[in-house]
Amino acid sequence: MADDFKVTPWEVTGDIDYDVLMKRFGTAPIDDALLKRISKYAEPHPMLRRGIFYTHRDFNVILDEYEKGNKFYLYTGRGPSGNTHLGHIMPWIFNKWIQDTFDVNMLFQMTDDEKFLFKDLNVEDTRKMAYENALDFVALGFNPDKTKIIVDTENVKTLYPIALRVAKKVTYSTAKAVFGFDGESNIGRIFFTSMESAPAFLPSEIEGKPTNVLIPAGIDQDPHFRVTRDVAPGLKYPKPSLLYCKMCPGLNGGDKMSSSDENATIYTTDTPKQVKKKVGRAFTGGCVSVDEQREKGGNPEICAVFKYNYYLFEHDDAKLNEMADKCRRGEILCGECKVALTQKINVFLENHQAKREEAREIVKNMTFEGFKW
Numbered sequence: 001m002a003d004d005f006k007v008t009p010w011e012v013t014g015d016i017d018y019d020v021l022m023k024r025f026g027t028a029p030i031d032d033a034l035l036k037r038i039s040k041y042a043e044p045h046p047m048l049r050r051g052i053f054y055t056h057r058d059f060n061v062i063l064d065e066y067e068k069g070n071k072f073y074l075y076t077g078r079g080p081s082g083n084t085h086l087g088h089i090m091p092w093i094f095n096k097w098i099q100d101t102f103d104v105n106m107l108f109q110m111t112d113d114e115k116f117l118f119k120d121l122n123v124e125d126t127r128k129m130a131y132e133n134a135l136d137f138v139a140l141g142f143n144p145d146k147t148k149i150i151v152d153t154e155n156v157k158t159l160y161p162i163a164l165r166v167a168k169k170v171t172y173s174t175a176k177a178v179f180g181f182d183g184e185s186n187i188g189r190i191f192f193t194s195m196e197s198a199p200a201f202l203p204s205e206i207e208g209k210p211t212n213v214l215i216p217a218g219i220d221q222d223p224h225f226r227v228t229r230d231v232a233p234g235l236k237y238p239k240p241s242l243l244y245c246k247m248c249p250g251l252n253g254g255d256k257m258s259s260s261d262e263n264a265t266i267y268t269t270d271t272p273k274q275v276k277k278k279v280g281r282a283f284t285g286g287c288v289s290v291d292e293q294r295e296k297g298g299n300p301e302i303c304a305v306f307k308y309n310y311y312l313f314e315h316d317d318a319k320l321n322e323m324a325d326k327c328r329r330g331e332i333l334c335g336e337c338k339v340a341l342t343q344k345i346n347v348f349l350e351n352h353q354a355k356r357e358e359a360r361e362i363v364k365n366m367t368f369e370g371f372k373w
Contacts, residue, residue, distance in 0.1 A: 077109035253283035
């Protein structure tokens with residue numbers, strides 16, 4: 001069945017039909033009219049042009065307020081349960097583009113408490129991983145003067161008063177209906193959405209007035225923010241606006257890159273040799289033999305190598321279309337595409353890993369402690 005898939009903040013299974021998912025969640029498409037509005041400020045990012053960021057909640061409200069001279073805050077985050085991979089940084093790259101385009105402040109939440117509650121990890125593990133993951137975020141070049149990193153277990157004094165007010169507005173029935181909790185769910189899981197809601201309302205506290213917030217993130221996070229938006233009016237906060245992206249695919253041809261399949265996942269700490277090996281095993285849309293592919297051509301629509309170019313590594317639409325056409329005509333073989341992608345990924349990672357080391361000093365000045373209210 002077309003809608004036989006599951007997307008939650010903690011689990012993604014099946015072949016995702018993103019149009020069905022958009023209708024299921026009740027979000028709006030990013031249409032040509034919205035892209036035209038964005039074009040007033042900058043050429044739309046490739047992730048917008050290609051429909052990778054494809055759906056939203058009230059992004060028009062953000063633009064309306066911005067055009068009145070009211071700046072907004074950005075907010076996104078990461079649940080630190082393991083090493084960062086390319087699927088994690090894809091929406092962060094887009095967040096940086098938003099920050100650069102609109103010159104706005106950014107809050108980046110590391111939900112180390114969430115991963116303790118939902119995975120078999122201890123608090124020390126998740127906190128340590130939070131700082132390791134933050135290095136990848138900082139390495140992307142966010143403005144250090146306009147960006148603050150929140151680690152839930154360390155910044156709880158700031159978050160908890162807001163989370164407490166959120167929690168009072170959310171019933172167990174709502175949590176059960178939205179997230180599927182049952183009698184075996186620990187009570188920390190039931191409370192957690194209140195902590196993820198808090199940074200959406202924190203800018204209003206910082207500014208001392210209602211302040212709009214934009215959250216660009218993967219669409220799997222929408223259940224959290226549906227709850228956040230529902231309680232906002234009762235707490236006298238603006239509803240946060242959302243821009244949602246599709247999942248970054250895995251090298252195995254799946255809809256989402258997963259840390260559980262290390263051979264189909266490119267981590268930001270991978271060596272050139274590891275990248276070559278992983279890309280070499282990638283699922284493609286090619287034929288079983290060179291002669292057959294020369295005759296019949298390949299299928300870029302199902303090819304993980306092509307998708308990596310589409311999502312992250314080829315920003316020129318004309319070159320991307322040429323790549324697809326050559327594949328369909330059998331003028332280029334899977335091995336050639338794998339070699340080219342390996343080179344692109346390794347160039348990116350060499351630069352990123354150097355900046356990641358530099359970030360070890362920068363990150364200290366981007367933590368939330370000492371933030372001026």
